[in-house]
Amino acid sequence: MTAPAPAPSHTGSRTTRLLGIAVVVGVIALVLLGFFAAPEDDEQQDAVRMIFVHVPSALFTYIAFVTTAIGSVMWLLRRSVWWDTVAGAAAEIGVLFCGLTLFTGSVWGRPTWNTYWDWGDVRLVTTLILLLMMIGYLSVRSLGGDERATATRAAVIGVLAAVILPIVNRSVEWWENNTLHQKSSLTDGNLEDMTLFTIVVGLVVWGLFFAWSLIHRFRITWLERELRVSDLDLALRERRAEGHTEDGDS
């Protein structure tokens, strides 16, 4: 009979280590492909190389917020703590990706549109609204108080934010006269083979990083919950011990 393995002193595991190594290798490959193998664009010249970080950030913003919406629905329907934890973890990563999408898009916009930002642009403004909604979601989660009520309030915001996702995604087609943003780069069929391949590598790298982050963030939230329960247990035991002492004294 073997002794049980000691409890880990971190949130890592074999899976996360493999994911982490794959992300590092992937980033190196992406930099080499993005800067040296992919060709420059006829119109945008080398500025087009921003696509390799911008498109993966945008796509995984959607994936992260859809994950949050699914987790939110599962909480509302089944009161699943596991899904609520997934929802919160995905939301934080989604906010990170959404911020990067806006930032890289803005930096890319300066050499191609001659401006960092345009308040009349539907894609930019709807993406900003989405980001603010999800920051609101995270703020509600961090309010504290009754955990179930907090999770329910956050879940409602998580579902509402998902309603905006198709508007953000389709805005360049629905309001094509009110946007500087180009239509989908992946589906318009105008990309060079190496450019498309590098975008796919970028998507894989972002996907691996999303998975790595989601696992770690999930475990952190789980540990935070365990710590609260543990502290509560300790307080109850101390209270009971005080009660016994008082009984003995009287």
Added chain:
Amino acid sequence: MTHLGYLLVGWGVSLGVGVAYATSLILRGRRLSARVPADRRRWMTTDDA
């Protein structure tokens, strides 16, 4: 290479934020693991831990 400054800022911030976030997750996980009793960390106990 044209627009190198924009590319370095865009790529640099993207990768830098990614590294910073990953580091913060690892450190938060280690800090919390040290405070949570071992029997309450069993959920993620793996044979490779």
